[in-house]
Amino acid sequence: MTNELSYAVAKGDIIPLRKGFYLIIPPRYSKQAKLPVELYSDKLFKSLDRPYYIALYSAAKFHGASHQQIQRDYIITIKPTLLDIEKGTIDLRFFTTTTWPEKNIIDKKADAGIFKISDPVLTAVDLIHYQNKLGGLNRMLSVLEELIESVSFQNLSDLLSWYPHKSTLQRLAYFIDGSETDERDELVQLLVEYFESVKYYPVLLSPTSKEKAGAVDNFWKVDVNVKLESDI
Numbered sequence: 001m002t003n004e005l006s007y008a009v010a011k012g013d014i015i016p017l018r019k020g021f022y023l024i025i026p027p028r029y030s031k032q033a034k035l036p037v038e039l040y041s042d043k044l045f046k047s048l049d050r051p052y053y054i055a056l057y058s059a060a061k062f063h064g065a066s067h068q069q070i071q072r073d074y075i076i077t078i079k080p081t082l083l084d085i086e087k088g089t090i091d092l093r094f095f096t097t098t099t100w101p102e103k104n105i106i107d108k109k110a111d112a113g114i115f116k117i118s119d120p121v122l123t124a125v126d127l128i129h130y131q132n133k134l135g136g137l138n139r140m141l142s143v144l145e146e147l148i149e150s151v152s153f154q155n156l157s158d159l160l161s162w163y164p165h166k167s168t169l170q171r172l173a174y175f176i177d178g179s180e181t182d183e184r185d186e187l188v189q190l191l192v193e194y195f196e197s198v199k200y201y202p203v204l205l206s207p208t209s210k211e212k213a214g215a216v217d218n219f220w221k222v223d224v225n226v227k228l229e230s231d232i
Helices: 003-011 041-048 056-062 120-129 137-149 153-160 166-177 184-196
Strands: 014-018 021-024 052-054 073-077 085-087 090-096 105-110 113-118
Touching: 014 085, 041 052, 041 073, 041 113, 052 056, 056 073, 056 113, 056 120, 056 137, 113 120, 120 137, 120 153, 120 166, 137 166, 153 184, 166 184
Parallel strands: 052 113, 073 090
Antiparallel strands: 014 021, 052 073, 085 090, 105 113
């Protein structure tokens, strides 16, 4: 590292994010000492030559479904697993998926160009799928409720055409069925048609290795094994 680069890093004007990849912090972001993830995610993953999308709580924020200031950023990509990055105020967490989404990833425009992000329904289903790694359902309940209000018939239809985890879809269906979204009836009917065409079995709303799903009294075969109380 040259003396000039070392000096800029020491001052906080440049952040060495990964080997060979640096973030230049312009004056407008010097107080935060970080760049918003949408300004560099596309360039980062082009340098890594792998697909990605901004996901989970980070995506929820863009869809207007975040009640708390999330300091950590979340990105989903493919294997091999990337090491999480914690440098100063930057806290970047990577998740991997073995089935890359065929749909439900959208392009958004930022000051630095295009970035990729999950649409509302993929954001919701990812939160449900990774719930145990994200602090549990109650931590995300209010975010899920608001995301579901933004789910369109087309979003859900696209998701059902490729999404591989039936148990996660059952949990999503349970939440949509209990929602007050304007499109609830149409979304529920779409889900009913989907589940009538596949075999599916009882699942726990909140999966745990110590418990198996018991008797269920809803069409989605979801055993509600956790008391749902938003932590907001």
